[in-house]
Amino acid sequence: MSQIWIKNGLFITMDDAKPTVRGHMVVTDDRITYIGEAEPQGLSESVETLDGSKLAFMPGxxxxxxxxxxxxxxxxxxxxxxxxxxxxxxxxxxxxxxxxxxxxxxxxxxxxxxxxxxxxxxxxxxxxxxxxxxxxxxxxxxxxxxxxxxxxxxxxxxxxxxxxxxxxxxxxxxxxxxxxxxxxxxxxxxxxxxxxxxxxxxxxxxxxxxxxxxxxxxxxxxxxxxxxxxxxxxxxxxxxxxxxxxxxxxxxxxxxxxxxxxxxxxxxxxxxxxxxxxxxxxxxxxxxxxxxxxxxxxxxxxxxxxxxxxxxxxxxxxxxxxxxxxxxxxxxxxxxxxxxxxxxxxxxIGQEGQIGTLAEGMKADFIAIDLEQPHFYPQTDIVSHLVYAASGKDVQHVWVDGRQVVKHKTCTFMDEEKIRYEAAASFERLLKS
CATH class of the missing domain: 3.20.20.140 (Metal-dependent hydrolases)
Structure with a gap:
């Protein structure tokens, strides 16, 4: 069992009643198992921790x-x-x-x-x-x-x-x-x-x-x-x-x-x-x-x-x-x-109840936004900032199915340099053929 505890983060849950939560989220294997203001209890001894104090977390x-x-x-x-x-x-x-x-x-x-x-x-x-x-x-x-x-x-x-x-x-x-x-x-x-x-x-x-x-x-x-x-x-x-x-x-x-x-x-x-x-x-x-x-x-x-x-x-x-x-x-x-x-x-795509929100029981597909940037200040309304001020360049980390697929803006399972090279080579071949 793998477990991640994100501490002191700002979570955009997409819940109609309470779309944002300042607190903690726990991911166990591929699912969100806790999200709330209070610190979680009963975590595994091998839990991985992440300081979320300068990040906003939202569904992928x-x-x-x-x-x-x-x-x-x-x-x-x-x-x-x-x-x-x-x-x-x-x-x-x-x-x-x-x-x-x-x-x-x-x-x-x-x-x-x-x-x-x-x-x-x-x-x-x-x-x-x-x-x-x-x-x-x-x-x-x-x-x-x-x-x-x-x-x-x-x-x-x-x-x-x-x-x-x-x-x-x-x-x-x-x-x-x-x-x-x-x-x-x-x-x-x-x-x-x-x-x-x-x-x-x-x-x-x-x-x-x-x-x-x-x-x-x-x-x-x-x-x-x-x-x-x-x-x-x-x-x-x-x-x-x-x-x-x-x-x-x-x-x-x-x-x-x-x-x-x-x-x-x-x-x-x-x-x-x-x-x-x-x-x-x-x-x-x-x-x-x-x-x-x-x-x-x-x-x-x-x-x-x-x-x-x-x-x-x-x-x-x-x-x-x-x-x-x-x-x-x-x-x-x-x-x-x-x-x-x-x-x-x-x-x-027929996956409501599985992805698209941050809630207990949902698949752990979520992203972390770097808030320490001028266009997120003053930190008045995070939903407003995400819609009217943010861009994809603000994404710091990405998880899908509980696995981190982007870490510090770098894909963890893909060789980006090789991919860029092969894409350029393919286009040149298409132009010449």
Whole structure:
């Protein structure tokens, strides 16, 4: 049994009644076994102690949408609309990927996420065995899925679907439960209706959640109406997509009826504000979704459309953007924005009650923020500071499943210098090939 006692820390628990506690926390193996103001009792003789007096501890951040291997394409194509960016820049480069490129890009993304406080991430891509291996090695928690574009022959469609199912079955529950899997047709505009139905059936067959891109741009919505006569939300519902636990990325362009349907079906949304702004896709109706009872979490999308994986930036923008758009400064309060990056993220990936809060019995996925910096003074309201002043660069330590995966800003299970070198080498090969 391993045990850690964090003394005299400031803990952001995310509990509705008492979101902060000044005191102590004990981690035993992979779980939080005590949190409170009084000193803990009955600890093991071999307990490891940590002075938390200059640190703030909070649940690890949960990034609910991304494509980790695309970190190789960071800065390769900026200032384009989505379709040009995808079809003329991203897809041709991604078509040159080999296993080593996916491995290098995923490793680069994972160390960036860990060092900026993300302890769990959703990833949709291909060659997902490479992503899963890097997830297992690094110590991060991953909800992984083989994303499938169906604009190909029927034979290739079958191969891709079989690959997606095989990956989901092989890796679900691996890495001591840190890896879970989903089934993911890429989007309604890249997958024919009958093909999406096959993914839905596979999700039922293997009791897995579903994930897809939906209503990211006006052009995408208009195309769906031209091709199928209805908007993407109703289209997916008609195909049975929401008959399984479902997470949709973006959901920027929705009517009231679509928001109501998502709430009724229990569909979660991954809000990606930075990517949506950079690609000029629009601003999602997040306050309306939250008011309707839709679970809204946060994602970075890829480093090629962001261009970083710092979820603190998404939290900050989620709080600010919707104030500016609505003209209402109360519309997404600081604590609600922080919930989007923690509590609601856990709910979106079906792990509420396991991660996303600091409480006895929860998995020990948490991060430590260095408070001894000018932008945290005076120390008035820590939630406000985390949302409006903090960034991923303030993260000092990270634990996942009770194991310290970042110590003094350095990953403990990953060779960062090697990863940076291999990522640079992969990009140079892609440029020349």
């Amino acid at each position: 951040l949960i990034n609910t949408h991304g494509h980790a291997a695309m970190s190789l394409l960071r800065g390769f194509s900026d200032d384009q609309n989505l379709q040009v960016w995808l079809e003329q820049k991203m897809w041709p480069m991604e078509g040159k990927y080999v296993d080593q490129d996916t491995r290098a890009g995923s490793a680069l993304a994972i160390i960036e996420m860990l060092k900026t406080g993300t302890t769990a991430f959703v990833d949709m891509y291909d060659r997902m065995d490479q992503v899963a291996q890097m997830t297992e090695q690094s110590g991060i928690r991953g909800c992984l899925t083989r994303g499938v574009i169906g604009l190909c022959s029927e034979e290739l469609q079958k191969e891709k679907l079989a690959d997606a199912i095989q990956f989901a079955r092989d890796w679900n529950g691996k890495a001591n439960g840190r890896i879970t899997t989903m089934i993911s047709p890429h989007a309604p505009y890249t997958c024919p209706p009958d093909y999406i139905e096959k993914f839905v059936q596979a999700a039922h067959d293997y009791q897995l959640p579903l994930h897809t891109h939906m209503s990211e741009t006006i052009a995408e919505v208009e195309q769906n109406v031209r091709d199928y006569g209805i908007r993407p939300t109703f289209h997916l519902d008609k195909l049975g997509f929401f008959s399984r636990p479902a997470l949709v990325a973006h959901a920027v362009h929705l009517h009231d009826e679509e928001i109501a349907l998502l709430a009724e079906r229990g569909v979660a949304v991954s809000h990606n504000p930075v990517s949506n702004l950079k690609l000029a896709s629009g601003v999602a109706r997040v306050p309306d979704m939250l008011k309707a009872g839709v679970t809204v979490s946060l994602g970075t999308d890829s480093a090629a459309s962001n261009n970083n994986l710092d979820l603190f930036q998404e939290i900050n923008l989620a709080a600010l953007l919707h104030k500016g758009v609505s003209g209402d400064p109360t519309v997404v309060p600081a604590l609600e924005a922080l919930r989007m990056g923690t509590v609601y993220g856990a709910r979106a």
